[in-house]
Amino acid sequence: MLEQTYVGKGVIVHVKGPVVIAEGMRGSKIREVVYVGEERLIGEIVRIEEDRAVIQVYEPTGGVKAGEPVERTGEPLSAELGPGLLGQVLDGLGRPLDIIAEKAGGPFIVRGIKSPTLPRDRKWHWIPQVKRGDLIQSGDVLGKVKEGPIDHKIMLPPNIMRARVLETYPEGDYTIEEGIVLIEHVGGKEELKMYQKWPVRNPRPFKEKLDPSELLITGQRVIDTFFPIVKGGTSAVPGGFGTGKTVTLHQISKWADADVVVYVGCGERGNEMTDLLHTFPKLVDPKTGRPLLERSVLIANTSNMPVPAREASIFMGVTYAEYYRDMGLHVVLTADSTSRWAEALRELSSRLEEIPSEKGFPAYLPDFIASFYERAGRVKVIGNRDEIGSIAIIGAVSPSGGDLNEPVTQHTMRYVGAFWALDKDLAFKRHFPSINWLRSFSKYAPALKNWWINATGHDMVEYRDRAMSLLQAASSLEEVARVVGEAALSDENRLVLLSAELIKEGFLVQSAYHEVDTYCSPKKQAILLRTLLEFYERAKPLIEAGVPMSKIAEMRSLGLLRRLKFVPEKEFEAAARDAISQLEAEISSLLAEVR
Known part of the structure; x- marks a missing residue:
C-alpha cells in the first residue's frame, strides 16, 4: 500500500479496540483512508455523524489516546497494480512482509510501518505497443514487460475513457516510477507509469460476462468429474479441523489450469500460515518446472493480526485477481477462510453497536459474501482487443464444530456454483479428498457435457x-x-x-x-x-x-x-x-x- 496524500485533520475523542471516533472530520467520505494517532496507523472511515467519523483501524490501537490527530487522505483503500506483484508475500493491506520485517528489525511486526506493494528500485524491460498519434481507450495495451512466466500487459487505466498518445518512450529498462507514455485526455496531459491504483471495493469493469462453458481442470477426480468448477466459477470448501481444506487448496493452486494464482490466508492460525509460507515457495509449477510462487501472489493475514485487516485482505486479493484477468489471463483465487473474515465483520459490528442478526453476525453478512463471490466470472476484457479472461474464486469455510447449518456456510451456498462439503468421518477413514458425494453439488456439471465430449471423446x-x-x-x-x-x-x-x-x-x-x-x-x-x-x-x-x-x-x-x-x-x-x-x-x- 502506497502512502497517500494529506488533505485534512481531525482529533481522536474515543478509542474502543480497533474502532476509533474522531471529530473535526467534516467533509470526509465513507471508506476514506485516514492515518490515526501520532504513529499514523492506517484506518478507514466506516460511519459519519455530522463532523464525527467512526474509523476502523487496521493496526493495533494499544496506547492510542484521545487528543491525538487523525489525518485524512481523501482517497479510498486502494491496491497498487503493476509489475512486481507476482512472487510477493503481502499482508492484508498489500505491504510486503519481507520489507516490513526488515524495517521492524526483527520477526515481530511494528505498527505504523508504511511500505509500497511494488518494488521501486527494480527495472523492467519495457516494450511499447503504441505510437505517437494513436487513439486509445480504457484497457488498451500500451506495452509489455516480462514478469516471471507471463507477459505483463501495461494497460490504460479504466478511469481514463479515451486518450491520444503524444509520446511513447523507447524500448528499454525502466522502474515503475519512470514515465513510459505521455497522453492527452479530458483531464489534460498526463505521463503514465507502469503501475496504477484501484479502489479494492470497486469491481474493475469489463465488456461482457460470458456463460460458464469451460472446465477449470484441477486434476482432482472427485472435483473435475463429480463436482466441477468452471473457469470464472465459484466454489466453497466447508469442513472442520483436520478434514483437508488446506491440502485441497494447495492441490488446486498447484494443478489448476490457470495462469495466475492468488492465495489469501485470512485469519488462519499463525502456525498454519507459517507452514504455508515455508511449503508454498517450494511447490514446483508442473507447467514450467520453476517455483509455483513465480506466478502467484500470497496474502498472509493471521488470526493474531488486527481484525479489520481480514476484511481488507479479501478485497485486496480479488482486486489483484481482476487486474491479471484484465490482461486476458485465467486466474484462480483461493481464500482460506471466509469464516474468519465473517467473524471479523461480527466483531466490528458489535463494536459499532449495530443490531445483530443470526449467531451475532451483522444483517449485511449475505451482502458482503455476495460482493466477494460475484466478482468472479469469465469475461470479455475492456479495450480494443478480443480477449477473454476469468477469475475462479474458491473459498474455504471453517464452520464451528463442522456444523454446515451455521450462517456463513448457508449464505455462501446461495452464491456459489459448486459446494465441496468435507466430511470428518471420511477424513478419519483416510479417504482424501474427504468430499462427501451426498452433501456436495455443482451447478456447472450439466453445462460441461459438450466440453467433455470435445476434450476427451467421452460423455x-x-x-x-x-x-x-x-x-x-x-x-x-x-x-x-x-x-x-x-x-x-x-x-x-x-x-x-x-x-x-x-x-x-x-x-x-x-x-x-x-x-x-x-x-x-x-x-x-x-x-x-x-x-x-x-x-x-x-x-x-x-x-x-x-x-x-x-x-x-x-x-x-x-x-x-x-x-x-x-x-x-x-x-x-x-x-x-x-x-x-x-x-x-x-x-x-x-x-x-x-x-
Missing part, C-alpha cells in the same frame, strides 16, 4: 450420473446393513456395495503425495471411470446366472481395477484394456462353472 456427464446412482444406492444399503448385517442382503445388493466401494477406492480416493496419483488428466479420468463402471455392468449377469457373490468378490481383476489410478498417463489406456480383458476372461470362466 462424462453420463458416466457421472451412473456412478452417482451407484453411490447413492450403496449409501441406502449401508444403512440397512448396519441394522441387519451385510450377510442378510441379497447378492444383487451386495454387488452394488462392492461396485460402489470400487468407485470410492479406485476413483474418489486420490493421494496428493503420490507421484502419479497427485494429478489425473481429464482423459484419464473418463477412461478410468468408464472402466470401473464396466465391472458392475459385466458382473450383473453373473448374479443372474447364480454365481455366488463370494466368488465375484475374489476376482483378481478387482485388484487391477483398484490400482489402475496409479498407472502413468502414457501406459494407462493399455493397462485399462488389459484389466477389462482379464475381467472378461474371469467372467467367462465363472459362467462356464455354473452352466
Whole structure:
C-alpha cells in the first residue's frame, strides 16, 4: 500500500479496540483512508455523524489516546497494480512482509510501518505497443514487460475513457516510477507509469460476462468429474479441523489450469500460515518446472493480526485477481477462510453497536459474501482487443464444530456454483479428498457435457450420473446393513456395495503425495471411470446366472481395477484394456462353472 496524500485533520475523542471516533472530520467520505494517532496507523472511515467519523483501524490501537490527530487522505483503500506483484508475500493491506520485517528489525511486526506493494528500485524491460498519434481507450495495451512466466500487459487505466498518445518512450529498462507514455485526455496531459491504483471495493469493469462453458481442470477426480468448477466459477470448501481444506487448496493452486494464482490466508492460525509460507515457495509449477510462487501472489493475514485487516485482505486479493484477468489471463483465487473474515465483520459490528442478526453476525453478512463471490466470472476484457479472461474464486469455510447449518456456510451456498462439503468421518477413514458425494453439488456439471465430449471423446456427464446412482444406492444399503448385517442382503445388493466401494477406492480416493496419483488428466479420468463402471455392468449377469457373490468378490481383476489410478498417463489406456480383458476372461470362466 502506497502512502497517500494529506488533505485534512481531525482529533481522536474515543478509542474502543480497533474502532476509533474522531471529530473535526467534516467533509470526509465513507471508506476514506485516514492515518490515526501520532504513529499514523492506517484506518478507514466506516460511519459519519455530522463532523464525527467512526474509523476502523487496521493496526493495533494499544496506547492510542484521545487528543491525538487523525489525518485524512481523501482517497479510498486502494491496491497498487503493476509489475512486481507476482512472487510477493503481502499482508492484508498489500505491504510486503519481507520489507516490513526488515524495517521492524526483527520477526515481530511494528505498527505504523508504511511500505509500497511494488518494488521501486527494480527495472523492467519495457516494450511499447503504441505510437505517437494513436487513439486509445480504457484497457488498451500500451506495452509489455516480462514478469516471471507471463507477459505483463501495461494497460490504460479504466478511469481514463479515451486518450491520444503524444509520446511513447523507447524500448528499454525502466522502474515503475519512470514515465513510459505521455497522453492527452479530458483531464489534460498526463505521463503514465507502469503501475496504477484501484479502489479494492470497486469491481474493475469489463465488456461482457460470458456463460460458464469451460472446465477449470484441477486434476482432482472427485472435483473435475463429480463436482466441477468452471473457469470464472465459484466454489466453497466447508469442513472442520483436520478434514483437508488446506491440502485441497494447495492441490488446486498447484494443478489448476490457470495462469495466475492468488492465495489469501485470512485469519488462519499463525502456525498454519507459517507452514504455508515455508511449503508454498517450494511447490514446483508442473507447467514450467520453476517455483509455483513465480506466478502467484500470497496474502498472509493471521488470526493474531488486527481484525479489520481480514476484511481488507479479501478485497485486496480479488482486486489483484481482476487486474491479471484484465490482461486476458485465467486466474484462480483461493481464500482460506471466509469464516474468519465473517467473524471479523461480527466483531466490528458489535463494536459499532449495530443490531445483530443470526449467531451475532451483522444483517449485511449475505451482502458482503455476495460482493466477494460475484466478482468472479469469465469475461470479455475492456479495450480494443478480443480477449477473454476469468477469475475462479474458491473459498474455504471453517464452520464451528463442522456444523454446515451455521450462517456463513448457508449464505455462501446461495452464491456459489459448486459446494465441496468435507466430511470428518471420511477424513478419519483416510479417504482424501474427504468430499462427501451426498452433501456436495455443482451447478456447472450439466453445462460441461459438450466440453467433455470435445476434450476427451467421452460423455462424462453420463458416466457421472451412473456412478452417482451407484453411490447413492450403496449409501441406502449401508444403512440397512448396519441394522441387519451385510450377510442378510441379497447378492444383487451386495454387488452394488462392492461396485460402489470400487468407485470410492479406485476413483474418489486420490493421494496428493503420490507421484502419479497427485494429478489425473481429464482423459484419464473418463477412461478410468468408464472402466470401473464396466465391472458392475459385466458382473450383473453373473448374479443372474447364480454365481455366488463370494466368488465375484475374489476376482483378481478387482485388484487391477483398484490400482489402475496409479498407472502413468502414457501406459494407462493399455493397462485399462488389459484389466477389462482379464475381467472378461474371469467372467467367462465363472459362467462356464455354473452352466
